[in-house]
Structures are given as structure tokens and as C-alpha cells.
Amino acid sequence: MSLSTAEIQSVVRQLAGGLTGGRIERIDQPDRWRLILTVRNGPALYWLLLCAHPRFSRIHLMTTRPEQARPAAGFCNVARQHLTGAPIEEIWQAPDDRIVVFRSRERDKLMRAHPVRLVAELVGVGSNMLLVDESDRVLGALIGEDSGRRRIFPGAHYEMPERPERVPDRARRNRFEDSVDPLDPLSLSRAIQGYYAPLEAEEDLESARADIAKALRRELKRDRGRLEKVSEELRRAEQAESWRRKGELLKIALPRLQRGQKELVVEDLFDPDRPKLTIELDAALSPAENLQRLFHRYKKARHSVEKLEARLRSTQEAIETLEGLLRRAEEADSIERLEDLKGRLREVGLRLPRERLERAPMQKGGPRIFQSADGLDILVGRSDKGNRRLTFTIARGNDYWLHVRGWPGPHVVLRKPPAGELPQESLLDAAHLAVHFSKIRDADYAEVDYTQCKYVRQLKGAAPGKVGLARASTFQVRIEPDRLRRLLEG
Numbered sequence: 001m002s003l004s005t006a007e008i009q010s011v012v013r014q015l016a017g018g019l020t021g022g023r024i025e026r027i028d029q030p031d032r033w034r035l036i037l038t039v040r041n042g043p044a045l046y047w048l049l050l051c052a053h054p055r056f057s058r059i060h061l062m063t064t065r066p067e068q069a070r071p072a073a074g075f076c077n078v079a080r081q082h083l084t085g086a087p088i089e090e091i092w093q094a095p096d097d098r099i100v101v102f103r104s105r106e107r108d109k110l111m112r113a114h115p116v117r118l119v120a121e122l123v124g125v126g127s128n129m130l131l132v133d134e135s136d137r138v139l140g141a142l143i144g145e146d147s148g149r150r151r152i153f154p155g156a157h158y159e160m161p162e163r164p165e166r167v168p169d170r171a172r173r174n175r176f177e178d179s180v181d182p183l184d185p186l187s188l189s190r191a192i193q194g195y196y197a198p199l200e201a202e203e204d205l206e207s208a209r210a211d212i213a214k215a216l217r218r219e220l221k222r223d224r225g226r227l228e229k230v231s232e233e234l235r236r237a238e239q240a241e242s243w244r245r246k247g248e249l250l251k252i253a254l255p256r257l258q259r260g261q262k263e264l265v266v267e268d269l270f271d272p273d274r275p276k277l278t279i280e281l282d283a284a285l286s287p288a289e290n291l292q293r294l295f296h297r298y299k300k301a302r303h304s305v306e307k308l309e310a311r312l313r314s315t316q317e318a319i320e321t322l323e324g325l326l327r328r329a330e331e332a333d334s335i336e337r338l339e340d341l342k343g344r345l346r347e348v349g350l351r352l353p354r355e356r357l358e359r360a361p362m363q364k365g366g367p368r369i370f371q372s373a374d375g376l377d378i379l380v381g382r383s384d385k386g387n388r389r390l391t392f393t394i395a396r397g398n399d400y401w402l403h404v405r406g407w408p409g410p411h412v413v414l415r416k417p418p419a420g421e422l423p424q425e426s427l428l429d430a431a432h433l434a435v436h437f438s439k440i441r442d443a444d445y446a447e448v449d450y451t452q453c454k455y456v457r458q459l460k461g462a463a464p465g466k467v468g469l470a471r472a473s474t475f476q477v478r479i480e481p482d483r484l485r486r487l488l489e490g
Helices: 005-019 074-083 187-237 240-256 287-331 335-347 384-394 424-436 481-489
Strands: 023-028 034-041 044-051 058-061 088-093 099-107 113-121 128-133 138-141 263-267 276-280 368-371 377-380 400-404 412-414 445-452 456-458 467-469 473-478
Touching: 005 034, 005 044, 005 058, 005 088, 005 187, 023 074, 034 074, 058 187, 074 099, 074 113, 074 128, 074 138, 074 445, 074 473, 187 287, 187 335, 240 263, 240 276, 240 287, 287 335, 368 481, 377 424, 384 412, 384 456, 400 424, 412 424, 424 445, 424 473, 424 481
Parallel strands: none
Antiparallel strands: 023 034, 034 044, 044 058, 088 099, 099 113, 113 128, 128 138, 263 276, 368 377, 377 412, 400 412, 400 445, 445 473, 456 467
């Protein structure tokens, strides 16, 4: 489904003629898979799409100006730092492979030029985008990896994937060969864009449908469990008459009842057959207290029946409503219908995963407090002054301090574990909270700085939230909605 080797070759041939010699004016990352480079070459302006989607990996020019993307984070941030204003000196494709390399040149603070390459590995499953310096050192990557297969993270040595030993026949096929019009430089890109647009729209629809259906099934499971629980409580409440009957029989037998008895066997005078009935007693209570306990149970059960019946009806109605919404979600054939359905979900108080992340546990005054997967406290500042108080008053020297790199946001403090090394899951939890409460809370990727609090210092004359760091490290975070939901709802 992704572009073949031959198709990429055809695109690169056209790109080399139009983009070489141009300058990268802007870089955007509209979603987790796509990068858009705005390139000006003389009077011409181009929008180049690089897509690392496992099913739809491709490269082509966009035929219309893209919509304004979300704030940059993660790999896009790195690419902007190194490539904004940089020239495109060369575009080439690895022989017999689906890897495209853009050779450029950035300038440091002293205006010295340094070669840099943007590498797009458009290989379908396993696609990636990387920024590499002149020493083949990775500056940033769309998708990081540290395994026996590859090591892709900032600072690692980059090696291009091995070339396939045998090029399959499908790699030589070009589905868009007949779409090329020598008089229209966008003809090939227009054909590719037209081919993938409905496929991506269908996937977006399936993804949105699956998200809504998942949320509805989760809520249905809860309501069905609630229904079962209420039904069980109602069955127990409906035994109120048996408590009254046992109380009346115990009242009759009260004169011969002694403290310390655990049970009493009597004839059931309310049954014509007079069967034997065993009444369980609390040995620690007096006969009168046991009698009082039975009648208390009877009154409590009788009064709760009406409330339980009302709860049972409302729960059954909620289940019927959710089942109807689930059918609508499964049958929805357009994003518009799903958007209408989302409105209905909000009316019944149901929030989709993204929407459930809006509110955080709020403690009155002081920082927000969360708990990591390992049981460590995570403290999140609320304001500039709150950040300063958290970092320099509340936090201890060996606690860990986090902040989103290059963006306004809270100071986050992860309490030092009692013993042993810092748990990576806790560090990821704290990083997710740092991103969520920052200015780029909707980003899929971000870079987060962290160090121990003793290496954070106040800057003289700076605003309350501004600090200096020593011995800090930076790592890329890919936002996991389930992780964030656990933290915010926990």
C-alpha cells in the first residue's frame, strides 16, 4: 500500500528538479506520522509531505496549502532547530531502496556551516524519519529505538538499513506512471495524493469508530456490572419479610433465650406445616439486642427496596441508551455522523479518551499531586510562583525535576524512590504530566529535560519560573493516552 521503490524514484526525480537550491521556510508535524516542509525556491513555494505511516508511507508535493498545524514538539522541534532557513543542496534515493535523503547545511551561533541530512525511511512497516549530522550522529528521530536490531536515539551512530538482497517485482511497479504530465509539475503528486486521500479517510473513520465503540463498550461493561450489583442488593432487600418473620419468632422465644447462643431452632408458626427454622444469633449480644438487630435489618431492607428499584430502572435505561449509541457508532459511515454521535455522548456524560484528560485532580493550594505506576508522588506546579516554591522549597535535593524543553509549562518534581535506581515508568509518568500541563498539551511527541533538584538554580533577575540547569538530560516522549488517563483519573 505504501509507495514502491519505483514510485519513490519517480517522485524524487521530480523533486530534485524543483526543490534543489530552495530553502526550508517552515516545518510542521500535523500528526504523529507526517512532516510537512515548506520550501521556497525563487518565486515558487512548495509544500513537501513526508509520511512514515506503516501502511501509507510516501513522499510527494501537496497540491494545496496545508492547514495550520499544532505547536511543534518532539522530532518536529528538532527539525525546526536545525533546518529552518537551511538550503536543500541535494535530494537522492538509496539504490534499490525506499530511503530518501535530503542533504542540507545548518549554521551554528557563530554562523559556521555544518552538513546535516534529513533521512526518510519510507519502507512501510518500520518507516521512520531522522536528522543526522556530518558525523552520522543522530540529532533526532521520529520514532526512537534501542534494541538488538537498531539503536535510534539522539547521540547514537546512524547506519542506513541494509539494502534488500533481492528487489521484489512489486518494488519495480509504478502505479502512477501514466499520470505524469510533462506540462504539469504537480501531476504525479496530485495522482498520489488522490490515491491515498480516500484510504486515509477510511482509516480515520475506522479509527474514530473504534475509539467511540471502545468507550461505549467500556461504559456498558461498567453499567452491566452495576446492574448485577443492584439486582443482587434488591434480591437481598426483598428478603425483608424473612427478617420480620424471624424477629417475631425470636420475640416469642425470647424468655428461653440466653446470652452466648449462636443460633436458635424454632418452629415456623407462620407456615402451616410448622417446619423447623434456624435463626442465627450474635453470641456477643444479649437476647434483646439480637431481637433489635433483626428488626433493624427488616426496616432497612424494606426502606431500601424502592430506592434500589429506581436505581435498577435507571441503570437498565442507561444500558439501553448505550447499546443504541453503540449500534449507531458501528453503523456510522462518515466522520460527520461520528461527530454528531460525540455530541450525544457528551449529553449522556460520556467522554472519549482524549476528552477525559481535560481535568486533573485538584488539591486546594500548592502543587497538583499525582502518583506514579511505582507509587512515587509526582508534584506539578500551577503557576510561575508555584513552580518556584515547588522547586526551591517543597522539593528535596535528590528528587527529580522535569520540564518540557523549549516550551512554557510547569515544573514537575518526581519524589526520589526510597532505594534503588529511578524507575523508568515513573520517569515516563512524570514526563507525560509535564507535557499535559504545558503549552503543547495536545502534542503526540515532546522533548523533556530532567535532572535532580539539587542541580536546578534560580537565575538572578529572571522571572519566578526561569531556572538554570546543570547535569541535565533530555529524552523524547511519545504520548500514551492510556498512561495519561491512568495518572489523571487515578
